[in-house]
Amino acid sequence: MKLLEQIIDVAKQKPDFTALAEKDRAFSYRELMDASVQIAKLIEAEADSMRPVLVFGRNDFLSLAAMLGTNLTGRAYIPVDAHTPAERTELILSVSQPSVVILTAEVEGNFKQLFSQAIDFTAYQANPDFDLDKLDTSKAVSGSDINYIIYTSGTTGVPKGVAVTHDNLVSFTRWMNEDFVKISDNQILEQPPYSFDLSIFSLYPSLTQGGSLVSLSKDETNNFKLLFERLNSTTINTWISTPSFVDICLLDPSFVEANHPSLQQFIFCGEELTHKTGTKLLKAFPNVAIYNTYGPTEATGAISEIQVTPEILEQYKRVPIGRAKPGVELRIIDKEIVILGDSVAKEYFENPEKTAEAFFEIDGQPAYHTGDAGFIDERGILNYNGRIDFQVKFNGFRIELQDIESHLLGLEQVEKALVLPQENADHKVTGLVAILVVKEESPDRAYTKALKAELSTSIMDYMMPTKFVYVDDFPLNQNGKVDRKALEASLGGKA
Numbered sequence: 001m002k003l004l005e006q007i008i009d010v011a012k013q014k015p016d017f018t019a020l021a022e023k024d025r026a027f028s029y030r031e032l033m034d035a036s037v038q039i040a041k042l043i044e045a046e047a048d049s050m051r052p053v054l055v056f057g058r059n060d061f062l063s064l065a066a067m068l069g070t071n072l073t074g075r076a077y078i079p080v081d082a083h084t085p086a087e088r089t090e091l092i093l094s095v096s097q098p099s100v101v102i103l104t105a106e107v108e109g110n111f112k113q114l115f116s117q118a119i120d121f122t123a124y125q126a127n128p129d130f131d132l133d134k135l136d137t138s139k140a141v142s143g144s145d146i147n148y149i150i151y152t153s154g155t156t157g158v159p160k161g162v163a164v165t166h167d168n169l170v171s172f173t174r175w176m177n178e179d180f181v182k183i184s185d186n187q188i189l190e191q192p193p194y195s196f197d198l199s200i201f202s203l204y205p206s207l208t209q210g211g212s213l214v215s216l217s218k219d220e221t222n223n224f225k226l227l228f229e230r231l232n233s234t235t236i237n238t239w240i241s242t243p244s245f246v247d248i249c250l251l252d253p254s255f256v257e258a259n260h261p262s263l264q265q266f267i268f269c270g271e272e273l274t275h276k277t278g279t280k281l282l283k284a285f286p287n288v289a290i291y292n293t294y295g296p297t298e299a300t301g302a303i304s305e306i307q308v309t310p311e312i313l314e315q316y317k318r319v320p321i322g323r324a325k326p327g328v329e330l331r332i333i334d335k336e337i338v339i340l341g342d343s344v345a346k347e348y349f350e351n352p353e354k355t356a357e358a359f360f361e362i363d364g365q366p367a368y369h370t371g372d373a374g375f376i377d378e379r380g381i382l383n384y385n386g387r388i389d390f391q392v393k394f395n396g397f398r399i400e401l402q403d404i405e406s407h408l409l410g411l412e413q414v415e416k417a418l419v420l421p422q423e424n425a426d427h428k429v430t431g432l433v434a435i436l437v438v439k440e441e442s443p444d445r446a447y448t449k450a451l452k453a454e455l456s457t458s459i460m461d462y463m464m465p466t467k468f469v470y471v472d473d474f475p476l477n478q479n480g481k482v483d484r485k486a487l488e489a490s491l492g493g494k495a
């Protein structure tokens, strides 16, 4: 059964139930389908090909309807967040060549010119004649059709569009609905922008099971006061976010189980869930299930999970990333995590060169090189050892920067840690800079000396950072992950 048909079934069963709640307004399943059909009609009228549709907007009802409406017409959608810089948006436009652009947010300045041909869908008006029973899904995406294309942030050069099929998404959604706490009737927090595939963790499981999405706006995620107002006035049963986002919430003493009695599960992905964050969270929410999941966009959201329990935290210094979802096999080839199976995306959209570099086949199964180092331990659990491209050669030693970070995080004093290489003009690593958020308010030389002494008991001498920099907090990128690039830039380029 197509995902859209599953969503329509839910809409028929409970048309007035909230599909998505924004800060000031809730939208029902009927309204969601009505808006999707309106958008589908606009696309059919405007598009002269079956090429994908670019949806430019925020995390809100209109964007969600635009994405579903696009899929109803059989086309793939490309979600681009309205906070994306014009230059990058232009690049995505030029490489993806969409058949149509749908604007679900007002635009200004350079964007006006960029989107001069776009369909404007910045307001929704209910169609009084809309009939859920007359919905036609015959053209809707299915099977190996591309469901969406998400452009990775791409460190350099042209952005790569990860093309995820309908079948990839079906497999992911089934796993989410079966292996985690049941979602039906749940209120599900939606922190990440639609342009980040962490958003699919809430979207499809919720809409196919009849949950309600609690959508956070950028204003709320950027403003502590607004964020806590919303969180404290909303019932949330399932929490989905990056670990960095929950770190922010943990700063508020009101973020504890007693104030969120309906919360049943936390699901994290997108970056490392540190032992420290896991420990703090379990202390604040001892009866809530905490899941660490792992996966790249190229393998449809996530492909492994583990419940983070006191035993796991006791047994592992670094939180493991768990066991493979059904339909996926994990292999370690030359220390790299390789993902095989039905979660592996189709390709980088219209980019055969990059596709050939990362996607391949093993024993007739689609496979993907993650670029992440890892190992499977004696219990059969996958462990993450950091990104291969975060390994450097320093004084002849191969060093994993994230390994040093995890040892720094092992120190009681250290709240957050990041290690960046210091390079000379020839890109030779000449030092290692530790950037830290610590408990001490004004760390001085003596403090650093004491920290180094403590660190030296757990790492090799050659791994010792050559410089220690203290900051108040780490910046987060648009997706809510720690922004390594911004930290690097704030230190004047490569450390």
Ligand SMILES: Nc1ncnc2c1ncn2[C@@H]1O[C@H](COP(=O)(O)OP(=O)(O)OP(=O)(O)O)[C@@H](O)[C@H]1O
Pocket: 151, 152, 153, 154, 155, 268, 269, 270, 271, 272, 273, 292, 293, 294, 295, 296, 297, 298, 321, 370, 372, 384, 386, 387
């Ligand atoms: N649970 C986890 N623990 C550790 N690392 C994780 C976890 N989940 C995801 N990651 C890291 O995030 C990567 C996937 O992130 P994503 O697909 O969003 O791309 P990105 O590389 O962060 O960003 P981009 O490609 O857009 O620059 C994984 O390859 C892994 O390095």
